[in-house]
Amino acid sequence: MGNLSRLLKESWTLVEEQQDKVAGYFYARMFLSNPELRNLFPVTMDVQRARLLGALVTSMQLVDDPDRSDEYLHALGRDHRKFHVEPEHYEVVGGALLEALRAFAGERWSIEYDQAWREAYQAISARMIAGAATDTNPPYWNAEVLTHERRGPDVAVLTCRPLQYPLPYRAGQYVSVESPRHRPRLWRTYSIANAPDADNTLEFHVRAVGAGWVSSALVRKVRPGELLRVAAPMGSMTLDASSTRDIVCVAGGTGLAPIKALVQELTRYNRTRWVHVFFGARDRDGLYDLDELNQLAARYPWLSVVPACSDDDGFTGEQGLVSDVVGRYGPWAEHDFFVSGSAPMVRSTLRTLAELQVPSIRIRYDAFSDG
Numbered sequence: 001m002g003n004l005s006r007l008l009k010e011s012w013t014l015v016e017e018q019q020d021k022v023a024g025y026f027y028a029r030m031f032l033s034n035p036e037l038r039n040l041f042p043v044t045m046d047v048q049r050a051r052l053l054g055a056l057v058t059s060m061q062l063v064d065d066p067d068r069s070d071e072y073l074h075a076l077g078r079d080h081r082k083f084h085v086e087p088e089h090y091e092v093v094g095g096a097l098l099e100a101l102r103a104f105a106g107e108r109w110s111i112e113y114d115q116a117w118r119e120a121y122q123a124i125s126a127r128m129i130a131g132a133a134t135d136t137n138p139p140y141w142n143a144e145v146l147t148h149e150r151r152g153p154d155v156a157v158l159t160c161r162p163l164q165y166p167l168p169y170r171a172g173q174y175v176s177v178e179s180p181r182h183r184p185r186l187w188r189t190y191s192i193a194n195a196p197d198a199d200n201t202l203e204f205h206v207r208a209v210g211a212g213w214v215s216s217a218l219v220r221k222v223r224p225g226e227l228l229r230v231a232a233p234m235g236s237m238t239l240d241a242s243s244t245r246d247i248v249c250v251a252g253g254t255g256l257a258p259i260k261a262l263v264q265e266l267t268r269y270n271r272t273r274w275v276h277v278f279f280g281a282r283d284r285d286g287l288y289d290l291d292e293l294n295q296l297a298a299r300y301p302w303l304s305v306v307p308a309c310s311d312d313d314g315f316t317g318e319q320g321l322v323s324d325v326v327g328r329y330g331p332w333a334e335h336d337f338f339v340s341g342s343a344p345m346v347r348s349t350l351r352t353l354a355e356l357q358v359p360s361i362r363i364r365y366d367a368f369s370d371g
């Protein structure tokens with residue numbers, strides 16, 4: 001760990017136990033010095049749901065992490081345009097962050113800590129501002145919902161189309177989505193479930209989780225004709241067209257979305273690569289798109305689909321967690337892998353693949369949650 005990260009981590013421990021209070025103070029300082037900033041944030045802003053402070057602290061502490069490269073920070077800055085963030089806001093936010101840290105660390109705060117936070121914030125925000133400045137896309141696209149289909153109590157498949165300009169993306173990428181009508185100023189990421197096509201339609205597969213705000217609205221409230229906002233695409237779970245290796249896709253629940261986009265892209269040019277899709281859910285109802293996958297497999301001889309249920313004795317296909325099921329097939333040492341689903345599902349699949357000695361460089365994955 002670099003010296004800067006060490007100082008940031010060490011000083012954060014001084015206030016960590018009081019983080020709710022730190023957050024309250026941080027937002028109060030920010031809105032006091034620039035009241036207009038309040039309009040950028042969600043209407044309901046209890047501390048657990050307010051994301052900026054937590055995101056800031058995590059980003060600062062990872063300042064030396066190669067994964068938080070220029071590319072990531074440029075994309076984060078571009079993405080912040082959807083929140084209506086302007087370059088001059090960075091100073092206000094940085095100032096409020098330092099004031100909050102100083103106030104709660106009290107006498108244990110030092111000049112060294114102060115400089116470390118300033119330096120990290122400066123370095124990171126400069127890259128975000130530069131990313132935003134060079135962006136040629138609009139901050140977001142207004143997209144009209146065309147179709148909305150419930151697939152069981154918690155899942156919906158919906159399509160929408162950007163109104164003014166097409167949204168350029170690659171199969172396997174994800175976008176942030178807002179429903180200004182039902183959940184104003186709350187953005188969440190969803191994978192696009194189709195490969196780019198000529199009529200610019202975007203398909204999403206959404207599962208409403210627990211007490212979740214945005215997904216439940218997308219599943220239960222949104223209707224055709226309404227407008228969504230969709231921000232620029234992100235993510236690198238895309239196909240390497242120069243690879244000749246066969247492909248294994250492992251999807252859990254709505255983790256199928258980006259996998260379906262990849263398979264659809266392959267239908268356009270693939271003749272030579274075998275593609276195996278493992279699709280897992282708790283029960284048969286959770287395999288909400290299996291019929292369409294089976295239709296694709298019937299049409300393309302290079303595609304095979306293995307569905308699996310972990311909690312449905314009546315299911316006649318594979319039984320067990322999809323991460324275990326994939327390990328029963330193989331050998332896989334020469335394949336390209338794409339893995340997508342909840343964080344626990346992705347983690348256990350990566351463990352299986354490590355046991356099977358699949359080199360990590362051949363695995364691309366997206367986890368849908370932090371947990």
Ligand SMILES: Cc1cc2nc3c(=O)[nH]c(=O)nc-3n(C[C@H](O)[C@H](O)[C@H](O)COP(=O)(O)OP(=O)(O)OC[C@H]3O[C@@H](n4cnc5c(N)ncnc54)[C@H](O)[C@@H]3O)c2cc1C
Binds near residue numbers: 190215366
């Ligand atoms: C790269 C990426 C791609 C994604 N693609 C999709 C997609 O295609 N389809 C899709 O349905 N979702 C997808 N997600 C997840 C999505 O962005 C939301 O995080 C999720 O739907 C919850 O949002 P919410 O507003 O409903 O819940 P929030 O209001 O954000 O959360 C409410 C509560 O639910 C918990 N929670 C959040 N997410 C989950 C989860 N996945 N499982 C269990 N508990 C959770 C939170 O910890 C919190 O306590 C993706 C996430 C990422 C990072």
Ligand code: HEM
Binds near residue numbers: 040041050052089185
């Ligand atoms: C170094 C500077 C900054 C970093 C590293 C940073 C990082 C982040 C990250 C990672 C998120 C979370 C996104 C998500 O959960 O989907 C976020 C959210 C957000 N950021 Fe920033 N940000 C910075 C500066 C700013 C500034 C200057 C503003 C302007 C006010 C701002 C406004 C927001 C808003 C409004 C949200 C959404 C908050 C919510 O949903 O509760 N950010 N930021």
